[in-house]
Amino acid sequence: MEAIFTRSSVRKFEECPVEPEKIEKILRAAMAAPSAKNQQPWEFFVVTAKNTLLTLSQATPYAMCVKNAPAAFVLAARREGLIAPEFRDIDMAIATENMMLEIEALGLGAVMIGVAPIPENMDKVRAAVVLPETLDPFTILPFGYPAKRRIPEDRYDPARVHWIKA
Numbered sequence: 001m002e003a004i005f006t007r008s009s010v011r012k013f014e015e016c017p018v019e020p021e022k023i024e025k026i027l028r029a030a031m032a033a034p035s036a037k038n039q040q041p042w043e044f045f046v047v048t049a050k051n052t053l054l055t056l057s058q059a060t061p062y063a064m065c066v067k068n069a070p071a072a073f074v075l076a077a078r079r080e081g082l083i084a085p086e087f088r089d090i091d092m093a094i095a096t097e098n099m100m101l102e103i104e105a106l107g108l109g110a111v112m113i114g115v116a117p118i119p120e121n122m123d124k125v126r127a128a129v130v131l132p133e134t135l136d137p138f139t140i141l142p143f144g145y146p147a148k149r150r151i152p153e154d155r156y157d158p159a160r161v162h163w164i165k166a
């Protein structure tokens with residue numbers, strides 16, 4: 001799958017907005033992800049409000065690029081009613097990767113901003129998006145048309161592969 005190998009994190013974006021059809025495709029990719037017992041613990045907030053993007057850019061020390069993105073997804077996880085709560089954040093991470101790959105396939109770019117499980121980050125994102133107490137913020141994914149792209153490095157390292165042969 002080409003997008004896996006061409007993707008790299010994008011932190012500088014063109015100002016132009018992303019088409020709503022593309023945003024829906026990215027959300028469809030997220031919700032197509034596997035999850036433990038198919039519990040689908042996710043909720044997605046699509047932020048295009050400039051003032052909220054600015055507040056989100058101050059939610060962690062490494063989120064500056066959110067301020068200049070035309071949009072960001074905030075992923076949040078439900079706290080209640082889950083069948084396999086111990087796997088919840090793994091489910092969230094897999095959905096995030098699905099989104100990043102669809103973003104790449106659509107000619108867009110994004111970067112995952114680490115929020116959970118750091119309580120200070122989570123509190124700030126919760127306040128910025130006004131999340132209910134039943135949801136925990138997981139990550140911020142600023143996205144848009146890339147203003148700058150890096151050629152991804154080849155990270156394949158055969159020394160990390162351990163065969164247990166027949």
Ligand SMILES: Cc1cc2nc3c(=O)[nH]c(=O)nc-3n(C[C@H](O)[C@H](O)[C@H](O)COP(=O)(O)O)c2cc1C
Binds near residue numbers: 007111114
């Ligand atoms: C869990 C996680 C948290 C991350 N947090 C941040 C972040 O807070 N700010 C940022 O600019 N990049 C963040 N990144 C992006 C990584 O720095 C990036 O994926 C890594 O350097 C590899 O580069 P690549 O994505 O271009 O392959 C995060 C990535 C992951 C998976």
